[in-house]
Amino acid sequence: MSASTAVAALDRQQVLTTLGRHWNPTAALMLAATGRQLESHARGTEVFGEDGSRALDFAGSYGVFLVGHQNDAVRAAVLDALDTAPSLVPGTVHPATADLFGLLTEILPAGLDRFALGCSGAEISEIALRAAYLARPERRRIVIVEGGYHGKTLGALTVLGQREHRDDFAPADRDLVIVPPGDAGAVREAVAGRDVAAVFVEPVLGGAYLRVPPADFMPDVARACRQTGTLLVADEIQTGFGRTGRMFAIEHSGVVPDIMLLSKALTGGFVPVAVVAMSEEVLSDARRSPQWYPGVLDGTGGSALSVAAAAATIRVVRDQNLPERAETVGRALREGLHRAVREHPRHLVDAPGIGLMTGLRTRNPSVENLISMQMAARGIHLGHSLNEQMDQPVLRFYPPLTVSAAEIERVLVALDASLDWLDRRPAWLMRRITWLLRRQYRLPPTLVLKLMHSDLEVNW
Ligand SMILES: Cc1ncc(COP(=O)(O)O)c(C=O)c1O
Structure with missing residues (x-):
């Protein structure tokens, strides 16, 4: 039985009950309330619902599906590694690891050719913290950007710029300096005392913010870091491999x-x-630290399967010139989003973005949610900000870089229709929906389902 038939065979109520009871009640409730189909499989830009429906995936798991779903070349590399990998022991150097490091050395800026492997973004944020503390042992302070995101493990939380997600877990802020996004002057001031080990920055601030910094921001930050011996850590977890129209956003x-x-x-x-x-x-400085020991920067990452998949993905990005594609195809998407902003100022503030890292800054959470639901009803998945407390959340459009011009056109036509629908809703209704959205996690689930006219039951 294929994975898709296995999912299709499950009863929707049963799946949601399992999800709600054993894992994520909020996700279960949202799926039930919005009537969104459970996904059975995906290919290219498309995801297929349990009922055979098809949708264009412009959410892409916030940037994961850069080469589309089930890319043939990557899939073949994974299957081959599964059959042929000599060992899956972490730290093993097999040909695929050497292949990956060779490819990375070719596409990264010259000089960035020493690597450590992990399994998640949060894990490597912590490896970077360890490297920075080792290389600058006399310094304890770290500079981060307000709203920045580097993962949610405890160490990574220390450098999280989203206070609401950090304060209950992370140690006190005594060694942390938080600067406003795009403010190189604040970074310069923060590092001036030469007591900062590292500045963590996303070259384009992602999350629910999506802010492209002024052109002189990164050069000014880099200069301030160089002059004060502060390490500059660029988090390209969301921007890397072509999303912004260049191989790397820096x-x-x-x-x-x-x-x-x-x-x-x-x-x-x-x-x-x-x-x-x-x-x-960085490494030679780190090795001089008394805290240094071999393996201090290692994690569990780097299985044969993962490095083979990574090497194959880089080849697809490079050989199909996907960064350039993000730039050209992205222009059409961004123009369409800008047009929508001009035509619907009551709902939209602006359309921030670069390449195919794009979005709509909405006037309030109800606009974001209603556009998202209207688009879903028209077979388009968008990347919700997951932040109803923000005043002007950005609804993200992160299609794969393999997206076609026709698919972009389809999304823009659906957006027009969704915004026309929204234009016909009265202002009081929008205010009421924002009020409800901000309290939705505290409302009884049965009431949420009733308000959304769902006939599913909450029994978890
Ligand atoms: C810029 C950035 N850094 C770090 C992370 C954390 O990655 P992970 O979820 O794999 O820990 C993310 C994930 O969304 C991210 O977007």
């Missing part, structure tokens, strides 16, 4: 960081893996 500014974080799109969505790329200078 290429827009010509800046070369000391440490770079890579994950998400790296294996085409098949196997989780994450890579820290560092300069030899």
